Amino acid sequence: MGVFSQEGYQLKLEWGLEGVTALRGCDVLIVVDVLSFTTSVDLVVGNGGQVRPSAWGPGSGRTLRPASLVGATGVVELPSPNGSNLCALAARTGAHVLAACLRNAPAVAKRAAELGETIGVVPAGERWGLDILGQGRREFGPLRPCVEDHLGAGAVLAALSGKASPEARLAVAAFRNTDVAEAVRDCGSGRELIEHGHAADVELAVAIGVSDAAPVLVDGVLR
Numbered sequence: 001m002g003v004f005s006q007e008g009y010q011l012k013l014e015w016g017l018e019g020v021t022a023l024r025g026c027d028v029l030i031v032v033d034v035l036s037f038t039t040s041v042d043l044v045v046g047n048g049g050q051v052r053p054s055a056w057g058p059g060s061g062r063t064l065r066p067a068s069l070v071g072a073t074g075v076v077e078l079p080s081p082n083g084s085n086l087c088a089l090a091a092r093t094g095a096h097v098l099a100a101c102l103r104n105a106p107a108v109a110k111r112a113a114e115l116g117e118t119i120g121v122v123p124a125g126e127r128w129g130l131d132i133l134g135q136g137r138r139e140f141g142p143l144r145p146c147v148e149d150h151l152g153a154g155a156v157l158a159a160l161s162g163k164a165s166p167e168a169r170l171a172v173a174a175f176r177n178t179d180v181a182e183a184v185r186d187c188g189s190g191r192e193l194i195e196h197g198h199a200a201d202v203e204l205a206v207a208i209g210v211s212d213a214a215p216v217l218v219d220g221v222l223r
Contacts, residue, residue, distance in 0.1 A: 112214075
């Protein structure tokens with residue numbers, strides 16, 4: 001499978017769509033998209049609801065904003081340019097697919113360990129040129145690795161045991177040695193949301209380990 005599959009390790013990390021392909025031999029793949037897809041998923045599933053990931057675009061349906069989903073139940077269709085695409089691609093590998101954020105990282109790690117021995121964590125990252133707020137450019141540009149997803153991946157991996165790849169160990173070190181909430185608020189993604197009046201979404205996203213939800217993708221729905 002090549003050097004980028006991180007063979008010989010139980011715990012692995014690689015970024016974005018290409019990362020899913022590189023880690024396709026894992027028993028479990030965990031998608032991390034802290035701002036904001038997987039945080040929104042956690043809020044809905046934590047209420048007993050379900051999330052159907054869908055493609056993102058103007059007029060694509062319900063807002064992705066976590067603050068709008070507090071108390072949401074039932075089956076919620078969530079558009080996302082990053083996290084939903086990763087869930088769909090990960091499902092095609094045959095792995096168990098879970099959605100993690102800072103809020104539910106320990107719960108997701110526990111469930112992942114029950115489902116398989118080799119666990120790949122895939123931080124979604126952002127895309128240059130993509131205006132998630134829907135007010136400008138729509139190009140789906142190159143991957144931008146981002147602070148919030150690296151720390152979210154580290155939170156999950158820190159709660160797992162097993163032989164970790166260097167990529168995974170670096171994310172754990174970042175999580176354990178960073179003021180996570182401050183970093184997410186002050187990174188580019190956090191500042192963008194706050195400056196556009198969405199500070200409440202960021203505050204929901206930086207709550208660490210407050211949820212017992214462990215969303216698993218089954219038949220195209222996170223539940």
